Amino acid sequence: MTEATTTGMRVLLIEDQRDIAANIWDFLERRGHEVDHCGDGATGLARALAGGFDVIVLDLGLPRLDGLELCRRLRAAGRGVPVLMLTARDTLEDKLRGFAEGADDYLVKPFALRELEARIRVLLRRGRGHGQRLCHGPLAYDADTLSAEREGRRIALTRLQGALLDALLREAPRIVSHERLIDAAWGRAGADTAALQTQVYELRQLVDKPFARPLIHAVRGVGYRLMEQQ
Ligand code: CA
Numbered sequence: 001m002t003e004a005t006t007t008g009m010r011v012l013l014i015e016d017q018r019d020i021a022a023n024i025w026d027f028l029e030r031r032g033h034e035v036d037h038c039g040d041g042a043t044g045l046a047r048a049l050a051g052g053f054d055v056i057v058l059d060l061g062l063p064r065l066d067g068l069e070l071c072r073r074l075r076a077a078g079r080g081v082p083v084l085m086l087t088a089r090d091t092l093e094d095k096l097r098g099f100a101e102g103a104d105d106y107l108v109k110p111f112a113l114r115e116l117e118a119r120i121r122v123l124l125r126r127g128r129g130h131g132q133r134l135c136h137g138p139l140a141y142d143a144d145t146l147s148a149e150r151e152g153r154r155i156a157l158t159r160l161q162g163a164l165l166d167a168l169l170r171e172a173p174r175i176v177s178h179e180r181l182i183d184a185a186w187g188r189a190g191a192d193t194a195a196l197q198t199q200v201y202e203l204r205q206l207v208d209k210p211f212a213r214p215l216i217h218a219v220r221g222v223g224y225r226l227m228e229q230q
Pocket of ligand 1: 015016017059060061062
């Protein structure tokens with residue numbers, strides 16, 4: 001994605017800490033983006049449901065309605081807008097819960113503002129999709145609706161899960177390395193193999209676990225491949 005298409009982003013910032021909100025707001029506006037701010041979860045959800053935003057920057061701990069519940073309700077209402085969650089709590093459990101509720105990425109406070117902007121760019125780039133349905137065996141993926149389909153069952157994915165499945169399907173049944181998967185899902189923002197493992201685990205829970213035969217296979221120390229078992 002070029003610089004030109006990511007300036008002038010419309011960002012909804014839902015953050016109750018005034019100093020943090022003011023910093024983010026100032027920074028993003030100076031970078032040419034349009035920022036709308038809400039200081040509590042209930043107002044934030046109403047604003048998010050009203051729509052018109054390219055991305056939502058969402059604090060986890062909020063008065064009136066916490067970030068996880070806000071995200072859950074937003075996704076339950078069918079809104080696919082990218083969500084970047086902010087939190088002071090750097091625990092695996094919070095990350096998993098955030099992703100389970102439909103957050104697309106996660107940033108731990110304190111963070112550099114440039115990092116925030118970089119992550120937002122990745123989310124928007126990832127969200128463009130390819131407008132193409134990818135299939136292998138019983139599994140199909142549609143980037144436009146962020147959904148997979150297997151044996152007649154429709155499976156909603158997060159943007160991150162969609163990016164991983166997209167990369168696996170494009171190469172299936174070939175092996176896709178850890179590095180390529182990280183690049184496909186996180187871009188230049190990067191991630192470690194533990195974060196990748198976590199996401200692939202979540203993806204397998206959705207597209208493999210409910211079915212008789214697994215399609216996504218780990219290739220120890222190398223990567224993952226999507227293939228039908230012999
Ligand atoms: Ca907070």
